[in-house]
Amino acid sequence: MRLFSLARLSFSLLASSVILASAALPVESSETELLVLTPDNFDSTIAEGVWFIEHFSPYCGHCRNFAPTWKQLVEETEKKPDPGIHLAQVNCAVHGGTSASFLHLCHKHGVTGYPQMNLYRNGQFVETFKDSRSHEILTAYLNAHAEPRNPPAPTSTTPDLQPTAVEQDELVAQAKPTKDVNPRGIVVSLDEKTFKENVDEGGIFVKFFAPWCGHCKKLAPTWTLLAAEMQHKLKIAEVNCEEHNAICRQEGVTGYPMLFYYGGKGTKTEYTGGRKLEQLRAFAEKVSGPGVQELKFGELETRTAEYSVLYLLLHSPSDKAIFNQVVDASHVLFGSPPLLTSTSSAFYEHYNIKPGTPAIVALKDGDPDVPAAVYTFSRPLSTAQERQGLVDWLVHNRLPTALELDSDNFQDVMNAPHKPLVVIVGTPKNEMEQVAREVRTLARQWRDARETVPVVFTWMDADKWGSWLKSMYGVKANALPKAIVANHSSLIYYETDQFGDSIKLTSASLFSTINGAAKGTIPYKHSENIVERLARYLNNKLVALESYVSENPWHTALYALVALGLLGLGLRRLLADSEPSRDGGYMRKEGRLD
Numbered sequence: 001m002r003l004f005s006l007a008r009l010s011f012s013l014l015a016s017s018v019i020l021a022s023a024a025l026p027v028e029s030s031e032t033e034l035l036v037l038t039p040d041n042f043d044s045t046i047a048e049g050v051w052f053i054e055h056f057s058p059y060c061g062h063c064r065n066f067a068p069t070w071k072q073l074v075e076e077t078e079k080k081p082d083p084g085i086h087l088a089q090v091n092c093a094v095h096g097g098t099s100a101s102f103l104h105l106c107h108k109h110g111v112t113g114y115p116q117m118n119l120y121r122n123g124q125f126v127e128t129f130k131d132s133r134s135h136e137i138l139t140a141y142l143n144a145h146a147e148p149r150n151p152p153a154p155t156s157t158t159p160d161l162q163p164t165a166v167e168q169d170e171l172v173a174q175a176k177p178t179k180d181v182n183p184r185g186i187v188v189s190l191d192e193k194t195f196k197e198n199v200d201e202g203g204i205f206v207k208f209f210a211p212w213c214g215h216c217k218k219l220a221p222t223w224t225l226l227a228a229e230m231q232h233k234l235k236i237a238e239v240n241c242e243e244h245n246a247i248c249r250q251e252g253v254t255g256y257p258m259l260f261y262y263g264g265k266g267t268k269t270e271y272t273g274g275r276k277l278e279q280l281r282a283f284a285e286k287v288s289g290p291g292v293q294e295l296k297f298g299e300l301e302t303r304t305a306e307y308s309v310l311y312l313l314l315h316s317p318s319d320k321a322i323f324n325q326v327v328d329a330s331h332v333l334f335g336s337p338p339l340l341t342s343t344s345s346a347f348y349e350h351y352n353i354k355p356g357t358p359a360i361v362a363l364k365d366g367d368p369d370v371p372a373a374v375y376t377f378s379r380p381l382s383t384a385q386e387r388q389g390l391v392d393w394l395v396h397n398r399l400p401t402a403l404e405l406d407s408d409n410f411q412d413v414m415n416a417p418h419k420p421l422v423v424i425v426g427t428p429k430n431e432m433e434q435v436a437r438e439v440r441t442l443a444r445q446w447r448d449a450r451e452t453v454p455v456v457f458t459w460m461d462a463d464k465w466g467s468w469l470k471s472m473y474g475v476k477a478n479a480l481p482k483a484i485v486a487n488h489s490s491l492i493y494y495e496t497d498q499f500g501d502s503i504k505l506t507s508a509s510l511f512s513t514i515n516g517a518a519k520g521t522i523p524y525k526h527s528e529n530i531v532e533r534l535a536r537y538l539n540n541k542l543v544a545l546e547s548y549v550s551e552n553p554w555h556t557a558l559y560a561l562v563a564l565g566l567l568g569l570g571l572r573r574l575l576a577d578s579e580p581s582r583d584g585g586y587m588r589k590e591g592r593l594d
Contacts, residue, residue: 034074035088039105042090047123050085050147055106057093060114069135070115077142084146107229112285119145132299185231187224190239195247202264204235205271205284210242213256222277229281234288261287263331272411279408286335292327295340297347304368308400309337312361314347321380322358329390337398362397365444372447373397392418396454402443404436405458406465413456414488420454421517422488423510426462426469427481435459435481438505445507446514453518472527481505485513491527491536498522 037045037053046053054070056063070089077083092106092114109118109125117129126145131137181203182188190198190206198204207223209216227236241248241256251260251268259271261283273279295303295312303310313326323341330339348355351371358377365372373393381387396418405413405424413422423442427435436459443457462469462480469475473493475482483503485494497503498512498521516522526533549556 034071035086037088037090042105043123045088046086046120049122050145051120052085052087052117052129052142052145053109053120054087054089054115054117055092055109055111056089056115058091059093063115066115066133069133069138072135073138073142076139082148084148085142110232121147130293131296132302134298137298180232181235182227182231182233185228186236187227188235188237190237190247191244192247195239195244198235198237199262199268200264202262202267203288204237204262205230205287206260206262207236207238207257208241208248208251208253208260209238209257211240212242216257219257219275222275222280225277226280226284229277230284230288234284236284261334263287263334267331269334273408288335292330292339292341295342297342297344297350300347300350300368303340304363305366307337308366308403309362309364309398311337311339311394311397312347312363313339313341313358314351314353314361315341315343315358316356317343319358322377325381325387325390326360329387329394332391333394333398360393364397364447365401365440370448372401399456401447402436402440402457404432405460413458414486416456418454419487419489420456421514422486423455423457423483423514424469424473424486425459425481425483425505426465426473426475427459429461429463431481432459432461435505442505442507442510446511449511451511451514453514455514474525483510485510485517486527487517487524488527491533492524493527494522494524496522 045051056066058064070087074087077085077087090105092111110128111118115133119126119129129138129141131141187207188194188198199206205226207216207219209219223236223238230236239247241253260268261271262268271280271283273283292313311330313323315322326339333339345355347353347361348357350369351359351361351374353359353361353374353376360375361371362373362375363371375390375393381390395416399413399416399420403409403413405422413420423439425435425439439457439459443455446455446457460469462475462477462482466475466477469482470477473484473486474495475484483505485503487493494513494517495503496513497509498516499509501509503509503513513522517524528536
């Protein structure tokens with residue numbers, strides 16, 4: 001019955017994809033006939049010669065923007081009498097899907113995003129094109145991989161603007177995983193014999209569950225699909241806490257299901273995002289991506305537009321020790337933000353950094369020109385404190401300056417390790433775009449001012465999150481848009497600036513509130529009511545007591561013995577027999593002469 005239901009679901013998803021794809025605006029132009037391959041003719045078509053295949057989706061904005069460039073490349077290639085390379089497309093909205101039970105073309109060829117261009121030679125996959133999708137770079141790429149039947153005599157070529165050093169290739173190659181993980185695309189069940197070995201090795205996403213748990217049963221088929229999606233990329237595993245309770249206690253499992261990602265020995269993080277397949281897959285893709293990628297100067301704008309935050313390590317090919325230290329420290333990021341690297345002198349000039357100085361540049365909010373922060377090295381880090389300082393810097397700068405706050409990123413923002421103040425602007429749905437532009441502008445002004453107080457600027461859909469905003473921060477529906485500054489680590493917030501007025505979306509009002517909150521010079525309100533605060537206070541005291549007992553067992557035992565002795569003496573005196581004396585009052589039995 002379960003297999004039948006899964007098959008029926010797969011067919012439904014496939015049918016929906018076909019219907020939607022046929023109704024969507026096509027990416028390809030009607031003026032030029034583009035070759036679009038199908039599962040029936042893909043293998044036979046690319047069996048001979050060199051083929052460059054674009055995998056796209058008609059719903060993808062990047063694909064639609066790229067369509068004119070692809071058309072131009074096809075036209076130019078077809079005009080050549082002996083091009084030595086062929087171009088074709090695959091529409092992944094028709095031949096893709098999410099069901100692991102359907103052998104779809106795009107997933108079969110490792111397509112993880114759109115548009116993705118793969119190079120094949122005589123039917124064999126060669127590589128995925130990862131450079132900038134500009135016409136010039138693509139033309140040079142096609143020329144470099146073309147194999148004409150009558151090749152011309154070699155001619156001198158213009159030097160690449162971004163030469164790649166052999167040493168740089170070797171360093172990046174060393175940072176890439178070489179072992180084939182999850183070769184079968186299945187969920188691995190762990191026990192006491194296999195758990196430690198797997199989590200110490202790293203690169204594993206683990207579900208802790210109980211068979212009787214309803215939420216666990218609901219997640220189970222999604223977890224199976226995720227394992228299939230991450231075949232050859234990331235190990236997906238599970239632990240049955242009914243059968244292996246010791247493991248779950250050791251890992252701090254307090255409810256079911258709990259999901260943890262292990263990046264290696266001593267590296268562990270809880271996944272608190274959504275439980276839908278696309279949300280889990282997005283997280284898995286991030287943590288399974290290459291630990292470090294090379295960046296060419298010509299693709300800087302493309303990459304900064306692709307990621308809200310990225311780190312760029314600039315170094316010379318001989319800085320192997322620093323390169324390895326940065327890669328090790330970046331494991332705390334779990335692939336988000338990504339770490340890119342370059343030895344190009346063009347980046348040093350672009351960011352006004354002394355050539356040859358090892359440095360990490362944090363680029364945020366789609367800005368390729370002005371770094372949000374820069375970390376420079378005078379030498380390789382020699383002490384544990386210095387290495388921890390690098391880790392702290394990476395964590396401190398991992399969030400974008402401005403973003404929409406929702407359930408998917410709430411934990412990352414509000415419970416960030418460096419405890420930033422969070423500007424939250426509740427706004428009606430119909431004013432979201434305008435308010436978002438204003439918040440981004442203010443965030444950029446704050447960043448450019450090089451203020452030291454850690455802050456994240458956010459906006460929220462008050463139509464969707466209105467009741468939460470009201471109960472947590474007193475934001476009422478008749479006073480929107482409304483801005484507050486939250487200190488979530490202390491569960492307090494600020495709704496007035498240093499002038500005593502309600503916070504306005506101006507730099508004078510908002511920045512004075514932030515600085516006042518950081519210095520403790522303006523009044524605040526509690527995010528919890530008095531009953532919640534009392535319960536939290538008592539709970540913290542109990543936790544502190546439990547911690548003291550576990551850390552100081554001998555002192556605790558001594559105090560307990562003393563307390564029991566005093567209690568015994570007190571009870572003895574209280575329960576001792578007594579009667580009236582001849583002089584008045586009472587005399588204890590042992591004090592009588594008879």
